[in-house]
Each structure stands twice: as structure tokens, then as C-alpha cells.
Amino acid sequence: MSIIKYSRKFSQQIPLLCLAELKDSGLRGRGGAGFSMAFKLESCRNVEDVMKFIVCNADEGDPGAFSDRYLLEQRPHALLMGMMIAGYLTGASVGVVYIRGEYPESVTIISDAIALLHDKKFLGKNILGSNFNFDFKVIKAQGAYICGEETALLSSIEGQRPEVRVRPPYPTQKGLFNKPTVVNNVETLANLPFIMQQGGKKFASIGTAKSTGTKLISLDGHFNRPGIYEADMGTPLRAVIDELGGGFKHPIKAMHIGGPLGGLVPISKIDNLTVDFDSFAKEGFLLGHASIVCIPEDYPLIDYIEHLFRFTSHESCGKCFPCRLGSTRGYEMIDKARNSDYKMDRQLMDDLLETLETGSLCALGGGLPLPVKNALKYFDSELSPYFKK
Ligand SMILES: Cc1cc2nc3c(=O)[nH]c(=O)nc-3n(C[C@H](O)[C@H](O)[C@H](O)COP(=O)(O)O)c2cc1C
Ligand code: SF4
Structure with missing residues (x-):
């Protein structure tokens, strides 16, 4: 009897021991914001509820990103x-894998793996x-960029309009169907099995x-060797470009790293950056999901930033006016400056x-x-003709 009691007690300790390993690992979210994974799981674990969810965000909407697809399928x-x-760590018994509609093979492969x-x-x-x-x-x-935002994603699963939710409450408190949810x-x-097998400290040693x-x-088609590469955090960006990607096929003036909301990194900054959250933040960029989309030397940047405004206005969920109206007004201003002799007011843009x-x-x-400010800062001579003197 005492042995059974002891083993029950011990089994209750196992999730806590696993959580301690996760804390030791220092794992941060790879979807964009770099938020602490252990903190998120612990806050969900601390909410008492019989029903909790683990949601995998496999919406991968960033143009140029295909690393999630690689993991889903390989x-x-x-x-x-x-x-x-x-x-197991949080007490959730349902896992929801939310897969981008444009990845039908991923849906099949994940469904077969679950079977x-x-x-x-x-x-x-x-x-x-x-x-x-546990079950899945x-x-x-159904393919809207905003469905990758964690709260819009939850509304989408519930069959509602994918509108962003005000936080707090955070999904770990009130998420899917108002139940504690980790997204x-x-x-x-996909990093968790390694951490549980090899230990948090081993992970943190990388x-x-x-x-x-x-x-x-994810390296795009402007590299000599496009594709998916795995690099230790802290790898010099130069090594990723030259040694992994084999250099550029043709002259490139900037790289859009980390999706449409990531920074626009001019070629002159390559040697200042290493592939990690802090190096990018320190230099005024964002590692994000680490997709690299190259902008060729002869591609007009005014067209590029116009596209960013248009993309945002198209994908905006419409809930808040700065984005709903601001993205459209920005697009209209740039469109007018591109297609007529109208000059933009820099103060208005700022x-x-x-x-x-x-x-x-x-x-x-x-x-x-962020990318618009980077463009205005590093490509002033190319963009200033579109602004009033
Ligand atoms: C417009 C928008 C789109 C996003 N798209 C994705 C996405 O496709 N995949 C993803 O993992 N995170 C995406 N995110 C970030 C999520 O909101 C969330 O931070 C992430 O899923 C948390 O996971 P992580 O902590 O593992 O990074 C997006 C955020 C925004 C604002
Ligand atoms: S309107 Fe734009 S910024 Fe505002 S919540 Fe929706 S997508 Fe986010």
C-alpha cells in the first residue's frame, strides 16, 4: 500500500520535473515573438479546469516561410x-493541429501519423x-493570414469570424471555447521531445x-541553394547566406527576414547580425520565423512597401482602426505617389x-x-523622390 502511495505521489511529480527541464532549456517560441515556452505552459498548468487544449499553430502564412511545412511532413x-x-505538463487532453489549407499533403501526413x-x-x-x-x-x-494570430486562430476553430481578441485574458486563461489553452x-x-530525452541543459548548451x-x-529562390536549413542560434548571418545558401544568384539590396512584419535588412548589415532573437532586436530588426525573402538590386523599394501596406489592408481583421484605416490610407498615399506627380508628406507618413x-x-x-521604417532609414536616396522636399 505504501509503495502504491509513493508511486502515485511520484507520478504527480513527473510533470513538474519535466517542467523544470523545460525551464532549464530556455526554449522560446519560434512563431515570431520568442515568448518563453515554460512560462506559457506553467501559466496554463496553474489554471484549474477539467478541460484544456494544446493548439498547434501550423498556419504558416508568412510569405517565404516553409519550415513548419517541412516539420509537418518530414x-x-x-x-x-x-x-x-x-x-502532459499542463493537464490538457486535446491537441488541435491547425494546418494551413494550402498544405493538403501536411493534413494527410499528420492524419496518418495520428492514426x-x-x-x-x-x-x-x-x-x-x-x-x-490525450487525443488529436x-x-x-481556410487561408487568411490573420488566422495565424493566436486569438484569431482560436475564433476560427470555434467557427467564428477570425477577429483578434483583446488580451487579457490570455489564451492560457481563457482560450479555445473559453478553456485554458496553449497555442x-x-x-x-517539435523541440519538446529532444528536451525531454536529452534534458533542458543539453538543449541550452546549443x-x-x-x-x-x-x-x-527558409531561404528563397534568390539563393544559389534555396531550401530549409537548421542552424544553431547565434550563427553569423553571413555563414547562413554564403555557406548554407551558397550566396545570392544575382545582386540583392535587402532581405526581408521574419515575414511581412519582420525587418528589412540591408546588405550592409549582414556582418552585424547573428541568427538569434537578441542580435536582431539590438540592430532594430526581428528574427521572427526566420524566413528570408530577398529584394533584388533592380526591384523598386517603393513598390515593395506599397505591397506591404496593401497586404496588411487586405489581411486586416478590421477590429481596430489604426490598422483597418491606416493600412489602406498608407497604401493609397504610396499608390498616388508612384503613379502621379503627387509627393508624400514625410511627417504624415511618420x-x-x-x-x-x-x-x-x-x-x-x-x-x-518596422519594415517600412527600415526601408526609409536605409534606402533614403531611393525613396526620398516620392516625398515633398
Ligand atoms: C498577423 C499574424 C500572423 C501570425 N501568423 C503566425 C503563423 O502563421 N504561425 C505561428 O506560429 N505564429 C503566427 N503568429 C504568432 C502567433 O500569434 C503566436 O504568437 C504564436 O503562434 C505563438 O507560438 P510560439 O510561442 O510557439 O511562437 C502570427 C501573429 C500575427 C500577428
Ligand atoms: S485590425 Fe489589424 S491590428 Fe487590429 S486587431 Fe485586426 S489585424 Fe490586428
Whole structure:
């Protein structure tokens, strides 16, 4: 009797021991913001509820990013096991994999991988006598960029309009169907099996002190060797471009790194950057999901920033006015300056960017100013003809 009591007590300690490993690992979210994974899981664990969810954000809407697709299709069980570990640590029993509609092969591969787990009796109730229940649901998303934003994603799963929710409450408190929910990116979750097998300290020994582990990087067709590469956090950007990507096929003037809301990195900055959250933030850029989209030397930057405004206005959920109106007004201003002798007022543009940055409810409107400001700062001579003197 005393042995059974002891083992029950011990089994209750296991999630806490696993959580301690996760804390030691220093794992930060790979979906864009670099938020602490252990903090998120712990805050969900601390909310008492019989129903909790682990949601995998596999919407991967950033143009030029395909690392989530790689994991979904080539390492499906790393992701699924990662979600089960997250469920075990938080007390969640349902995992929802929300997969971008444009990835039908990923939907099939993940569904088959889940079926295999069922065959092996690794899913369901009281899995292998462990008292742990877990099962999955796969959602084929319907393709709007804003559905990748975690709260819009939750509304989308609920069958509602994918509108961003005001925080707090955070999803870990009130998420899917108002239940405590963890939302994580594919790559973040796929790191958990390694951490549980090898230990948090082993994971933290890779990368830098504040950006531990490795990062998948998507290189676009302007590289001699485009594709997905895994690099230790802290790898010089120069090494990624020259040694992994084989250099550029033709002259490039800037790289848009980390999706449409990431920074516009001029070629002159390559040697100042290493692939980690802090190096990018220190230089005024954003690592984000680490996709690299190149802008050729002969591609007009005015066209590029016009496209960013148009993209944002098209994808805006419309909930807050800085983004709903600001992205459209910005687009109209640039369009007029491109197609007539109208010159933009720089003060007006700066005010618009400040309003977007400080007044937007989420990082779609709030993130648009970063690449635009980078463009205005580093490509002043190319863009100044479009502004009043
Ligand atoms: C407009 C917008 C789109 C986003 N799209 C994605 C996406 O496709 N995939 C993703 O993982 N995170 C995306 N995010 C970030 C999520 O809101 C959230 O921070 C992330 O899923 C958390 O996971 P992580 O902590 O593992 O990074 C997006 C955010 C915004 C504002
Ligand atoms: S910033 Fe844009 S996408 Fe985000 S809540 Fe506001 S309107 Fe919606």
C-alpha cells in the first residue's frame, strides 16, 4: 500500500520535473515573438479546469516561410509527441493541429501519423496505464493570414469570424471555447521531445544564452541553394547566406527576414547580425520565423512597401482602426505617389507609422511599421523622390 502511495505521489511529480527541464532549456517560441515556452505552459498548468487544449499553430502564412511545412511532413511525430508532452505538463487532453489549407499533403501526413499512434495505443484514455488521456483533432484552415494570430486562430476553430481578441485574458486563461489553452508554433512544439530525452541543459548548451537551441531558416529562390536549413542560434548571418545558401544568384539590396512584419535588412548589415532573437532586436530588426525573402538590386523599394501596406489592408481583421484605416490610407498615399506627380508628406507618413505601431491591437498593424521604417532609414536616396522636399 505504501509503495502504491509513493508511486502515485511520484507520478504527480513527473510533470513538474519535466517542467523544470523545460525551464532549464530556455526554449522560446519560434512563431515570431520568442515568448518563453515554460512560462506559457506553467501559466496554463496553474489554471484549474477539467478541460484544456494544446493548439498547434501550423498556419504558416508568412510569405517565404516553409519550415513548419517541412516539420509537418518530414517530422510529424516530433510535433505530435511535442503536443502530447505539452498536454502532459499542463493537464490538457486535446491537441488541435491547425494546418494551413494550402498544405493538403501536411493534413494527410499528420492524419496518418495520428492514426499510427492510435494503432500503437499511444492515444486515448489512460494511455498505457499512465492515467494520462490525450487525443488529436486536425483542422484544415481556410487561408487568411490573420488566422495565424493566436486569438484569431482560436475564433476560427470555434467557427467564428477570425477577429483578434483583446488580451487579457490570455489564451492560457481563457482560450479555445473559453478553456485554458496553449497555442504554440510547430517548430516550438517539435523541440519538446529532444528536451525531454536529452534534458533542458543539453538543449541550452546549443545556441546563445538568451536564444537557446537551433532555428530552422527558409531561404528563397534568390539563393544559389534555396531550401530549409537548421542552424544553431547565434550563427553569423553571413555563414547562413554564403555557406548554407551558397550566396545570392544575382545582386540583392535587402532581405526581408521574419515575414511581412519582420525587418528589412540591408546588405550592409549582414556582418552585424547573428541568427538569434537578441542580435536582431539590438540592430532594430526581428528574427521572427526566420524566413528570408530577398529584394533584388533592380526591384523598386517603393513598390515593395506599397505591397506591404496593401497586404496588411487586405489581411486586416478590421477590429481596430489604426490598422483597418491606416493600412489602406498608407497604401493609397504610396499608390498616388508612384503613379502621379503627387509627393508624400514625410511627417504624415511618420505619424501614420507611429499610430499603427502604438495603437494597433495586434502585431499585424503594429508590426507593419518596422519594415517600412527600415526601408526609409536605409534606402533614403531611393525613396526620398516620392516625398515633398
Ligand atoms: C498577423 C499574424 C500572423 C501570425 N501568423 C503566425 C503563423 O502563421 N504561425 C505561428 O506560429 N505564429 C503566427 N503568429 C504568432 C502567433 O500569434 C503566436 O504568437 C504564436 O503562434 C505563438 O507560438 P510560439 O510561442 O510557439 O511562437 C502570427 C501573429 C500575427 C500577428
Ligand atoms: S491590428 Fe489589424 S489585424 Fe490586428 S486587431 Fe487590429 S485590425 Fe485586426
